[in-house]
Amino acid sequence: MGSLRRGLPLLLLGLLLAYLAVVPLVLLTLSSFKPEGFLDDEGWVLDNWRAVYLGRDLWPMLRNTVVFALGSTAAALLMGTLLAWLVERTDLPGRGIVRVMIVLPLATPPLLLAIAWVLLLSPRTGFFNFALMDLLGLQTAPLNIFSMGGMIFVEAMVLLPSVYLMLAPAFRNMDPNLEHAAFVSGASVWTVVTRIVLPLLRPAILAAAVFMLIVCLVVFDVPGAIGMPVRVFVVSTLIYIWATESPTGLPLYGQVAALAALFVVVLVGLGVVYQQLSLQGQRFATVSGKGFRPRPMPLGRWRWPAAAMVWVYFFLATIAPLAVLLVTSLLPFQTRITWEVLGGLTWENHLAFLGNPRLVLAVKNTAVVALVSATAVALLSLLVSWAVVRSKARGRYVLDLLAFLPMGIPGVMIGVALITVYLTFTAIPIYGTIWILVVAYTTTFIAYGTRTTNGVMLQLHRDLEEAASVAGAGYWRILRRIVLPLALPAVVAVWVWVMAHAARELSTALMLHGRNNTVISTLLWNFWSGGDGPRAAAVGVWLMVALFLLVGCWQLLARRQEAR
Amino acid sequence: MNRPPHDTLVGRRALLGAGAALAATPALAQNAAMEELARAAARESGPAVWYESSPQEQTDRVIAAFNRRYPNVRVQHVRLVGGVDIAARMVQEARTPGQSADIASVSADQIWNLNGRNLLAQVDWQRLGLTREQAPAPFTVNIAAAAYVIVYNRNLVPADAVPRGWDDLLDPRWQGRTGTWLISHPFAQLTKAWGEPRAVEFTERYARLNPMLFRSTFTLAQQIAAGELPIGLGLWHATQPVIARGAPVEIVTLDPTPTTSIWTSVARLAPSPNTARLFVAWLATAEGARAYEDATQRGSALIQGTRTAEMLRGKTVVEYGPEETDQFRRWLTRFNDVLKAGGREAG
Numbered sequence: 001m002g003s004l005r006r007g008l009p010l011l012l013l014g015l016l017l018a019y020l021a022v023v024p025l026v027l028l029t030l031s032s033f034k035p036e037g038f039l040d041d042e043g044w045v046l047d048n049w050r051a052v053y054l055g056r057d058l059w060p061m062l063r064n065t066v067v068f069a070l071g072s073t074a075a076a077l078l079m080g081t082l083l084a085w086l087v088e089r090t091d092l093p094g095r096g097i098v099r100v101m102i103v104l105p106l107a108t109p110p111l112l113l114a115i116a117w118v119l120l121l122s123p124r125t126g127f128f129n130f131a132l133m134d135l136l137g138l139q140t141a142p143l144n145i146f147s148m149g150g151m152i153f154v155e156a157m158v159l160l161p162s163v164y165l166m167l168a169p170a171f172r173n174m175d176p177n178l179e180h181a182a183f184v185s186g187a188s189v190w191t192v193v194t195r196i197v198l199p200l201l202r203p204a205i206l207a208a209a210v211f212m213l214i215v216c217l218v219v220f221d222v223p224g225a226i227g228m229p230v231r232v233f234v235v236s237t238l239i240y241i242w243a244t245e246s247p248t249g250l251p252l253y254g255q256v257a258a259l260a261a262l263f264v265v266v267l268v269g270l271g272v273v274y275q276q277l278s279l280q281g282q283r284f285a286t287v288s289g290k291g292f293r294p295r296p297m298p299l300g301r302w303r304w305p306a307a308a309m310v311w312v313y314f315f316l317a318t319i320a321p322l323a324v325l326l327v328t329s330l331l332p333f334q335t336r337i338t339w340e341v342l343g344g345l346t347w348e349n350h351l352a353f354l355g356n357p358r359l360v361l362a363v364k365n366t367a368v369v370a371l372v373s374a375t376a377v378a379l380l381s382l383l384v385s386w387a388v389v390r391s392k393a394r395g396r397y398v399l400d401l402l403a404f405l406p407m408g409i410p411g412v413m414i415g416v417a418l419i420t421v422y423l424t425f426t427a428i429p430i431y432g433t434i435w436i437l438v439v440a441y442t443t444t445f446i447a448y449g450t451r452t453t454n455g456v457m458l459q460l461h462r463d464l465e466e467a468a469s470v471a472g473a474g475y476w477r478i479l480r481r482i483v484l485p486l487a488l489p490a491v492v493a494v495w496v497w498v499m500a501h502a503a504r505e506l507s508t509a510l511m512l513h514g515r516n517n518t519v520i521s522t523l524l525w526n527f528w529s530g531g532d533g534p535r536a537a538a539v540g541v542w543l544m545v546a547l548f549l550l551v552g553c554w555q556l557l558a559r560r561q562e563a564r
Numbered sequence: 565m566n567r568p569p570h571d572t573l574v575g576r577r578a579l580l581g582a583g584a585a586l587a588a589t590p591a592l593a594q595n596a597a598m599e600e601l602a603r604a605a606a607r608e609s610g611p612a613v614w615y616e617s618s619p620q621e622q623t624d625r626v627i628a629a630f631n632r633r634y635p636n637v638r639v640q641h642v643r644l645v646g647g648v649d650i651a652a653r654m655v656q657e658a659r660t661p662g663q664s665a666d667i668a669s670v671s672a673d674q675i676w677n678l679n680g681r682n683l684l685a686q687v688d689w690q691r692l693g694l695t696r697e698q699a700p701a702p703f704t705v706n707i708a709a710a711a712y713v714i715v716y717n718r719n720l721v722p723a724d725a726v727p728r729g730w731d732d733l734l735d736p737r738w739q740g741r742t743g744t745w746l747i748s749h750p751f752a753q754l755t756k757a758w759g760e761p762r763a764v765e766f767t768e769r770y771a772r773l774n775p776m777l778f779r780s781t782f783t784l785a786q787q788i789a790a791g792e793l794p795i796g797l798g799l800w801h802a803t804q805p806v807i808a809r810g811a812p813v814e815i816v817t818l819d820p821t822p823t824t825s826i827w828t829s830v831a832r833l834a835p836s837p838n839t840a841r842l843f844v845a846w847l848a849t850a851e852g853a854r855a856y857e858d859a860t861q862r863g864s865a866l867i868q869g870t871r872t873a874e875m876l877r878g879k880t881v882v883e884y885g886p887e888e889t890d891q892f893r894r895w896l897t898r899f900n901d902v903l904k905a906g907g908r909e910a911g
Contacts (some may be wrong), residue, residue, distance in 0.1 A: 124791060126790050131781065229776040249674040333811040356621070420656060530805065531802060
């Protein structure tokens, strides 16, 4: 009876995750064996698998996809780790503002960010290209965003804030005594970073790497806006064409599902590797019963060069694209930015957005969806990570895998699965409402949440919880009084990340768009797809303002917390 | 619960009355049928849900015009991404009676698919005043068409290079400087006017110019307005927003003109079938067609007085109809490959 009571929370958590992850996966599998991919189709076939894996489209695109995914992940990981270390562990000047600036691009829908970079680096109208041609006296544009390199660059910019948010809490939780001991023993900065810091952060870095790799397999915004026009096709291009522009007149869900099986296999493989490498969790525990106060590592003569590098990064990653989007939002139509066009700026796009009759409803819906999804993902992530890292139950790694699985399912198929589920189980009347979006985002973003909280949970030494347990504290008390306060930076980071992503997310919102669930991103899409790029940019600017306030408040609270 | 076929929904007596009137004076009978339908529609509890891919700011204006004519009848537009998405949603919703949309506006191949799955209501549209051209089959109505045109930036195309027809699109000076939609709809439609060899050759030659391929013709128009490309093959209505905002963009109409018609149908399981039929029939009237064209820039080539009909006057309009879907799909698949491969394969 006692063991049942102890195992009950784990069981309930498992059931909830199974509902979120396994239902779409089962529907996905069934769909791949149906003639046109709809569950009501008659008969079972292997045609979709044959069309995908014996067809001529997949393999060349897979090569591009691997280059794109590895390149983007490596670039984002390298810069994200460096920035997280500089901001969280060193005496870099202006760290408070830097923290806010790094996560600011989270508010920008990737589609708009890609458009911003087209405006900056396209060969015939790119602002930077013209500036460089003027400066260097060149006849042709030196840079071309429409290339694999351009795709990797922009995707790395999209991913970087997520890498930072995944790694920053882990850096923050590291006991500085280890580094100080190394310095006292005469170790150089390089030695400390490569022999102490990076090995200790291995679970968090690995989690971020695995997460980003999978994201790059399924992401379409950047490849669609930058690669597709010049025929740099990746696997997600195939998914896009099959799902929305199929020559049959109906989406080829069966083929999308068969292709998704490849993602799920890759994901499970990476997930198992990740678990194997994280098994010896105690090796990474740096937060123990011994108290420590974070002390920033002095950068010495590298302090200002590091600051300069960080600000150059800000200029490229944040200021330049945001500025170009802001200017575009003030133009009557999308055009090359010159001194002449700056003379004709207008507020009309912003007024059109602010005067939209659906704005109030869309803002309310977006706020509810983002708040509820973020809170659900943050709480679930904490519970799942705690169970996975602390529990000794046999099935605990299944929990971790369940939380990770939805990442490998293309968003379009999660949408299809949810539509099918809630059209079938009408007792849960959420079809066409904002709540189906909440379920979709919780399912999709739980993978990010658990990657982040797992990394931090591995750093917490068992002795704190064991001491509490010996003193008579129960599970919930230990969770509330010990685990939650220590993991709070990571939980809050997850909450902010999900808030931002749920607020800007477009493809699932469009897929599940119904009678009563218009959100801000669908308003943005209304403008964009109706030929009003500048008005879409205006929506993007307001989204960024909202997130800037959110992130600003978060940082303010975090600083107060640190000061106590 | 199984629903009765739609023609029994208005009431047998009303239809008999309308039928008798039809025998006497057709126009009067059609008006009477529409008025009776409007009364039945006003009694329906919910709004008719209309799946269509235009922005809601545009369809609001269409519905407002409809409500000026029929103030007590409610229609709610739900915007889905495109025709494929709409067709998929209709298929999925069919599993749950009561959840279905009432009206779907999609292209010929999608409407053919939906009818093949028995998801569309069979309606006697002629009784409501529609011509055979507008409603060639009982399951659908042609309400408007999107026409393909050459789009160019007048600041980037010199006077001696201003295009006049299809062949000018193949000018070598546009090598790497032209663009079109990723999906080869206009090229596939050309086979109907030119036959296979010429359409294939044209598409391959165009593809060898290495055109940029866009997800949407709206994006293409924006890129031409921005100056990234001097010229492209786009859609008339997708170019109107940038022209309206003062971009230096011009349009050249083509002969033959490929079009993609918007076919609109009532769902077999429509919760508000009378409202749905009334709305579709109204869209096919001169008033409805003008309202739809004013809002979405896509008008009916079948109704005199619309800008689209004016633009296409004297031109050969080419498009595969719903019943030719299988043939059209084969061309589309083949020409999509040609565009994607930059003209290297013709299948």
